[in-house]
Amino acid sequence: MESCWRWFGPKDLVPLQHARQAGAIGIVTALHEISYKRSWTPAEIEARKALVEASGLRWSVCESIPVPSAIKLGGAGARAAIDVWKDSLANLARSGIKTVCYNFMPVVDWTRTDLRFEMPTTALALRFDMVEFIAYDVFVLSRKGAELDYAPELVQRAEQRLKGLDDEAILRLENNIIAGLPGGEDSYGRDAIRSAISLFDGMTAGDLQANLDAFLKEVVPVAAELGARLAIHPDDPPISLFGLPRVVSQASDLRRILGSVDHPANGLTLCVGSLGSRADNDVLAIAREFAARINFAHLRDVAIEADGSFVEASHLEGRSDMHAILSLLLGEEARRRGAGREDHQIPMRPDHGHLIADDIDKPTNPGYSLIGRLKGLGELHGVIHAIGKAGL
Structure with missing residues (x-):
């Protein structure tokens, strides 16, 4: 697997050289400073790519091109917003950034209390x-x-x-x-x-699903033509928040999404922690069913409680079997290599590391401190190495 690291650009509190020291090869980033109202230009993408490469790394995954509310709402504003998104996707792909993670959560993105x-x-x-x-x-x-x-x-x-x-x-x-x-x-x-x-008043899950389907019918052909791979991120948490529908929360949602435009370019980010924070989700079973369409992986885990609460666990100590999940992903990579795919490697990254050691007293982006993620990536590398030694 390709070991990656999320980086929020030049203002990130963790510099690129620290990501490289942690064992990352690829960088997961985006042009976060640019408004979603316009597309990212080739020059802007190439400048960010050059900055990453100057540190001995590669820009492996774009996370994310924002999907604005206009697209999720549908209606008159969706057309222009989708065109902007398609332009950014095409410009990324032409610059060699071929994996694009995105989400379709209305109003609030990933949420913690x-x-x-x-x-x-x-x-x-x-x-x-x-x-x-x-x-x-x-x-x-x-x-x-x-x-x-x-x-x-x-x-x-x-x-x-x-x-x-x-x-x-x-x-x-x-x-x-x-x-x-x-x-x-x-x-x-x-x-x-x-x-x-209030903009989403009266919107049902079916309405939001229809708007996601309309979006996919526009963007997947662009990705397919340019050899890019889309990777929708599950809802986090995978439940309704503020009464709003969420439609990327369980296996039935993923089945419908991947079937709505049935092409390898229409794929999934396997976020173990997001899917695992819902008690009726079996993340290993989900990974097994959709292995061929996993284009990116967030390898973190959670411990859950009966009332729906959850906490970020250490990377190997949550409710999901990370060893089995990694074995499955490595097996899928082997299948892709056997099929002659140049993009056989699945990029992965540690996520939401604990605040530990002297990071506790430093300013950090929540979930994106250095030492906790370094520990998580080291643990994941250990499991991958052990699986390889066992010949699994």
Whole structure:
């Protein structure tokens, strides 16, 4: 597998040379500073590519070209937004960046309630607490009808939890949920997120699926023509948030998405942690079913709780069998090599490492500190090496 590292550009707090020292070969990045309202030019892409290559690395994966709300909403604004997306995709592919990860989550991207949750080891982890999210949605944001989206017992627990939070803690919770995490499309204040949610009033899962299908019918042919591979990222967490539909959450969703435009260019990012944070998802079974369409992998894991809460586990210690998943991915690579595919290697990266050692006291992007990801990548390399030695 191709060992990669997410990097957020020249302003990233972890420099490229540290990614190389950690054992990465490829870089996963995007032109985050450019508005989604216009396409990325060849000159801009080549400049970023040259910056990566000057550090002895290669730009392996684009994560992500943002998919703006106009596309998810459909309607009059979708046409122009899709054309912008197609232009950026084509320019990336012509510059040799052939793997493009993207997501289709409405309004909020990946979401956590706590960015510094203390683990038994004293490491700090990212956590999604269902009760605290409900407390925010129902009693702070006061979204109309929000209480009907949750079990009454959870709403009662949320109300009690909120009573134990002071104003500073409530503001911190709000910022964690809506102010935007690294790589997300937008950052919101309270009034802004109410407005953004309202744009989707009345939208069903079927409506959002139809808009995703329309998007795929436009972009997959462009990728296919240029030899690029798309890799849709699962919803994180894979449940409805703020009453909004999410349609990339379980095996049935992936089956429909990959079948809507049935071409190898229409593929999947296997995010073990995102899929694994839903109790009824068997990530190994999902990986086995869709192995031929896995174009990118996020190798992290989670520990889940009965109420839907979860915390980022160490890379090898969550609910999924990472050894079995890596064995399957390596087997898929072997199958692709046997078929003569030049793109047989599956790029992967560690994700959402714990805050450990002196990173705890440094400014970091949540989930993207140096030492926790270095530890995760080292663990993954160890498993891959052991599988290779065993001849599996």
